[in-house]
Amino acid sequence: xxxxxxxxxxxxxCYAQAWIAAGHDVFAVCELRQDPEMQARVGSVGAAxxxxxxxxLAEADLVVSAVFGYAAQTVAAEALPHMGPxxxxxxxxxxxxxxxxxxxxxxxxxxxxxxxxxxxxxxxLLGAKxxxxxxxTGADAAVNFAVSCDIPARAxxxxxxxxxxxKLLRSIMTKGMESLAVECLVAAEKLGLRSxxxxxxxxxxxxxxxxxxxxxxxSHVLHAPRRLAEVRESREQLVEAGLEPLVLDGVERxxxxxxxxxxxxxxxxxxxxxxxxxTVEARLAWLTPLAExxx
Numbered sequence: 001x002x003x004x005x006x007x008x009x010x011x012x013x014c015y016a017q018a019w020i021a022a023g024h025d026v027f028a029v030c031e032l033r034q035d036p037e038m039q040a041r042v043g044s045v046g047a048a049x050x051x052x053x054x055x056x057l058a059e060a061d062l063v064v065s066a067v068f069g070y071a072a073q074t075v076a077a078e079a080l081p082h083m084g085p086x087x088x089x090x091x092x093x094x095x096x097x098x099x100x101x102x103x104x105x106x107x108x109x110x111x112x113x114x115x116x117x118x119x120x121x122x123x124x125l126l127g128a129k130x131x132x133x134x135x136x137t138g139a140d141a142a143v144n145f146a147v148s149c150d151i152p153a154r155a156x157x158x159x160x161x162x163x164x165x166x167k168l169l170r171s172i173m174t175k176g177m178e179s180l181a182v183e184c185l186v187a188a189e190k191l192g193l194r195s196x197x198x199x200x201x202x203x204x205x206x207x208x209x210x211x212x213x214x215x216x217x218x219s220h221v222l223h224a225p226r227r228l229a230e231v232r233e234s235r236e237q238l239v240e241a242g243l244e245p246l247v248l249d250g251v252e253r254x255x256x257x258x259x260x261x262x263x264x265x266x267x268x269x270x271x272x273x274x275x276x277x278x279t280v281e282a283r284l285a286w287l288t289p290l291a292e293x294x295x
Contacts, residue, residue, distance in 0.1 A: 002027050058082055080110045091116055187241055224262060
């Protein structure tokens with residue numbers, strides 16, 4: 001395969017090495033950066049360096065966009081008119097689903113298969129072994145190519161934008177956990193309790209993550225008011241330690257919102273306890289209207 005890479009940052013450089021190791025030809029790189037460091041990076045893979053998309057893209061069997069997500073649609077609009085009808089366009093960016101679908105629509109206008117490629121993890125940890133989730137008209141072709149390069153990948157049904165939507169939903173969990181870990185461990189370290197904290201968190205290791213988070217959702221509707229008091233105590237402990245709570249401020253707001261919803265539901269029922277079927281679906285159906293933004 002002759003591959004043209006648009007964007008040669010951490011993601012682009014990582015996958016370029018994997019493609020070359022599998023015997024493919026990364027013949028050209030498009031980068032806004034034209035400094036000596038970038039010239040050396042591109043030269044190390046034997047590619048020509050271009051400052052913008054152009055007719056040279058007609059040589060490519062595969063064009064990969066690995067730019068910042070906000071530029072995904074613009075790059076697609078600039079690159080796709082130059083591509084041949086045999087080629088595949090793969091967007092590795094973390095664009096919004098709307099921008100990904102707009103880029104896919106441009107590809108459709110030019111008769112080019114489009115792959116929405118979501119990197120489901122941190123390549124800093126796993127490199128090109130990080131799993132890929134792929135959607136769009138070019139999903140099957142992109143999966144076959146990735147697997148042939150020993151890169152784990154699978155296609156999902158649906159349109160372009162669906163893969164990146166799943167990635168961004170996953171990011172709510174992972175980036176939320178990351179921020180909680182930072183806030184919690186900084187406090188534990190300052191209080192001299194980090195080692196002991198790891199011990200009391202051990203029970204979490206024994207429960208599958210999806211089971212664990214489902215249990216949170218199911219119990220949240222029942223216990224939010226009591227847990228709100230605990231969140232406030234936790235927040236106060238951070239303040240007393242001379243730390244600024246950021247994540248817990250948001251946690252407190254969420255628990256307060258649910259508690260207010262429970263109080264309103266009880267008041268509408270003459271003070272009777274809130275009764276909901278004990279399933280994740282039923283609890284989410286009750287919680288969703290509380291979370292919806294109203295003008």
